[in-house]
Amino acid sequence: MIRLFALAIWLASLFAFVCFLGFNAYSQSKGEEVDELRKRMEELEREYRSKMEELRSRIEELEGEREREEKDGWWKRIEVEYKKPGDGFTIKTEDGNFKLRTRLRAQIQFSVNDTDREDTATDFNLRRFRVTWDGNAFRPWLLYKFQISGDNNGNFQLRDAYFDFAYNTLFVPRPGQFKVPFSREELTSSSELQLVERSVVNEEFALGRDRGTAIYGVLGNYIVYGAGVFNGDGRNGSSADSNLLYAGRIMLTPCCGELKYGGDFPAGGDYKIEPNFGERNKPLVAIGAAVAGIPGLNIGRKTPDSNIDERFGEIFGGDVIAAGNAEADVISFTADANFKYWIFSLEGEYHLRNIDPKEGGFEKVTDQGFRVQSGFFVVPEFMEVAGRFAYIDFDDDVDGRDSRWEITPGLNLYLSKSHKYKLQFSYSFIRDEDTDGQKIDQNVFLTQLQAYF
Numbered sequence: 098m099i100r101l102f103a104l105a106i107w108l109a110s111l112f113a114f115v116c117f118l119g120f121n122a123y124s125q126s127k128g129e130e131v132d133e134l135r136k137r138m139e140e141l142e143r144e145y146r147s148k149m150e151e152l153r154s155r156i157e158e159l160e161g162e163r164e165r166e167e168k169d170g171w172w173k174r175i176e177v178e179y180k181k182p183g184d185g186f187t188i189k190t191e192d193g194n195f196k197l198r199t200r201l202r203a204q205i206q207f208s209v210n211d212t213d214r215e216d217t218a219t220d221f222n223l224r225r226f227r228v229t230w231d232g233n234a235f236r237p238w239l240l241y242k243f244q245i246s247g248d249n250n251g252n253f254q255l256r257d258a259y260f261d262f263a264y265n266t267l268f269v270p271r272p273g274q275f276k277v278p279f280s281r282e283e284l285t286s287s288s289e290l291q292l293v294e295r296s297v298v299n300e301e302f303a304l305g306r307d308r309g310t311a312i313y314g315v316l317g318n319y320i321v322y323g324a325g326v327f328n329g330d331g332r333n334g335s336s337a338d339s340n341l342l343y344a345g346r347i348m349l350t351p352c353c354g355e356l357k358y359g360g361d362f363p364a365g366g367d368y369k370i371e372p373n374f375g376e377r378n379k380p381l382v383a384i385g386a387a388v389a390g391i392p393g394l395n396i397g398r399k400t401p402d403s404n405i406d407e408r409f410g411e412i413f414g415g416d417v418i419a420a421g422n423a424e425a426d427v428i429s430f431t432a433d434a435n436f437k438y439w440i441f442s443l444e445g446e447y448h449l450r451n452i453d454p455k456e457g458g459f460e461k462v463t464d465q466g467f468r469v470q471s472g473f474f475v476v477p478e479f480m481e482v483a484g485r486f487a488y489i490d491f492d493d494d495v496d497g498r499d500s501r502w503e504i505t506p507g508l509n510l511y512l513s514k515s516h517k518y519k520l521q522f523s524y525s526f527i528r529d530e531d532t533d534g535q536k537i538d539q540n541v542f543l544t545q546l547q548a549y550f
Contacts, residue, residue, distance in 0.1 A: 183517030183549040189232070196232035201550045202288055203227075209542040223249050224545060225287060227256070238264045242275075242361075255333055256306060257361075261313070266358040269313045271325075274332065276361045277304040277402075278311060278323030278346035279387045281370060281433040281446055282468070284362045289371040289516040291442070291472050292507045293523040293543040296487035298466040301501070302429065302448040304389060305402025306332040307342060313363050318356045321348045321364045329391050331402035338398055346387035353379045372444050373472045373481065374515065375437030383435045390428040393455065397421040405452075411497035412452060412459055425454040440474035462492035478514040483507045493532050503527045517549040 178187050185200035206224035211217045226247040233240050240261035245253050259273025276284055282295055283303035295303075311325025322345070328334055329342035350356050354367025354376065364370055368383055375381050391401065396409040397418050405427065413423040433446040447467045454461065470485035488502040507523035527539040 183513060183515065185229075185550070187232075193237050194233070194235055197230060198232050200229045200231075201227070202229070202547070204287075204545055204547045206293070206543060206545040208544075211540040213537045213539075223247075227288075229257075236264075238262070261363075263358060266363075267314045267316060269358070269363070270310065271313055272310040274306060274308045275311075277307050277327060277342065277344045277389065278313075278325060278362055279304045279344050279389050279429070280431045280448070281385055281435070281444075284370050285372065286361075286370075288547065288549060291372040291444075291470060291481075291483050291509070292485055292505055293521045293545045294525075296468045296470075296485060296505075297501050297503050297527060298446065298448060298468045298487045298489055301404050301464075301489055302431070302450060302466060303403055304342070304344065304429070307402060308334065309342070313358075315356060315358045315363060319350050321350070321356065321362070321368075322346065323362055328399070329394065329401055330399035334399065336399065338393075338395065340391060340393040340395065340399075342389065342391045342401060344387065344389035346385060348383055348385040350381075350383050352382045354381045371516065372435065372470065373437055373442040373474075373483075374478075375439050375442060377439040380436065380438040384433070386430075386432045388428070388430050390426070392426050393424055394427050395421065395424045397423055405450075408452065408462070408464070408491075411495050412454065412462060422456065423454075424456070425452050425459075427452050440477050441472070443469075443471045445469045460492075460494040462495055464489065464491050466490065472509075479511055481509040481511070483509060496532050498529065499532045500530045501528070516547070519547050521545045521547075 174191050176187075176189050176191060178189075179185075180187075183200075185198040187196065187198045189196040203226050204224040206220075206222045208220050208222065209217065210220075227244060228247075229242065229244045231240070231242040240263050242257050242259055244255075244257035246256050247253050255274065257273075257275050259271050259275045261269050261271050263269045278284070280299065280303050282299040283305060285295075287295075307327035307329065309325050309327030311323055313321075313323040315321050324345035325343075327342040327344065328336040329340065330336055346362065348362070348364055348368075350364070350368045356364065356368050357366035359365025360369060362370060364383070367376060367379075367381055394401075394405075396406050396413075398421070400406045409423050409425070410418060412425070417423050427450070429448070429450045431446065431448045433444070435444045436442065445468065447465070449463065449465045451463045452461065466487070466489035468485060468487035470483065472481050472483035474481045484507065485505045486503070487505075488500070490500055491498045493499050503525050505523055505525040507521060509522075510520040512518040512520065521544070523543045525539070525541040525543070527541065529537045529539075
């Protein structure tokens with residue numbers, strides 16, 4: 098028994114010793130693993146810091162490149178184009194927020210004028226030279242136009258300078274200097290006239306350009322309107338009193354094209370205001386009317402962009418005008434219609450003007466006039482024959498002019514299948530008749546070459 102008891106004690110001691118050795122080895126193994134993991138963590142931290150430094154350096158490098166591109170590479174976002182002669186040279190940004198188009202136009206004219214009781218005059222003339230800039234700024238809807246003109250003496254004059262806030266083309270404010278929304282013939286650009294010059298009716302009744310503000314809009318596909326208030330002193334003039342010019346025009350487009358916003362009187366698309374070049378597959382009809390007035394116009398202080406000063410001279414006389422007492426209420430009305438279909442065009446216009454003097458002793462006068470013109474393409478888009486008859490009937494309650502009329506046939510050669518490059522020929526017979534029975538006849542021959550860049 099004693100031996101068995103001793104053997105059991107020895108075996109128990111041996112087991113305890115083995116367990117102690119195992120536990121000690123296990124503890125040493127865990128410690129080594131912890132140390133190994135700590136070393137690995139330190140290595141990862143060093144690698145992480147190294148990668149972070151590399152990424153930070155790369156970010157700084159890319160930001161520097163971007164700043165240099167923004168500073169020196171702005172031109173890469175600019176588009177420059179010149180599609181075809183007459184469309185102008187255009188610079189614009191990719192996002193469409195900025196656009197500048199530059200156009201140049203010249204009209205070189207030769208004339209022969211044979212007027213009664215005067216020597217026959219022949220003249221080579223730079224009839225018109227225009228430089229136009231238009232486009233948009235900051236946003237696609239903020240439109241602008243600037244135009245200057247040069248004369249034979251090398252002098253330049255501002256003709257147009259305005260902005261269109263065309264965010265919504267139903268209601269577009271326009272401040273600046275531009276054509277008064279009144280008569281169709283005057284609103285037709287001088288680059289797109291069917292005959293070399295405008296009619297005698299336009300010369301008498303049109304209101305031309307003025308400084309002021311107006312509202313324009315296109316309503317659906319059938320109505321264009323414009324209404325504004327102006328100084329009443331014509332192009333580059335300023336108001337010397339509070340008697341302003343008020344004008345409004347509406348145009349209906351019942352058939353059969355597409356109407357868009359664009360232009361001085363913003364009838365764009367198929368209904369751009371030009372007398373000819375209709376569509377082959379659709380007739381185009383446009384009907385317009387306008388009214389304008391200047392209450393208390395004193396011709397000694399301001400003169401609209403028209404020939405009304407000559408009529409004031411016949412009503413009041415030079416002494417009254419010089420004394421500053423030639424004052425009258427002026428109201429004008431016009432109506433027009435245009436039809437064009439492929440090779441044929443027909444256009445008519447009527448004017449009525451009433452001048453009512455403020456002071457007694459002077460006659461109230463009502464003058465009226467009309468024009469009719471038509472054209473036919475003998476060779477489509479190239480050769481056109483055209484003609485016009487215009488007549489003015491002056492009120493004969495005052496001495497002076499009684500009537501003025503013209504007959505003008507013409508021949509046009511469109512070198513670019515449009516108005517951009519063309520050669521025009523016209524002959525005008527113009528007769529002025531006075532209330533005392535005197536007559537003065539003019540025979541005017543015109544040849545004109547237009548180039549548009």
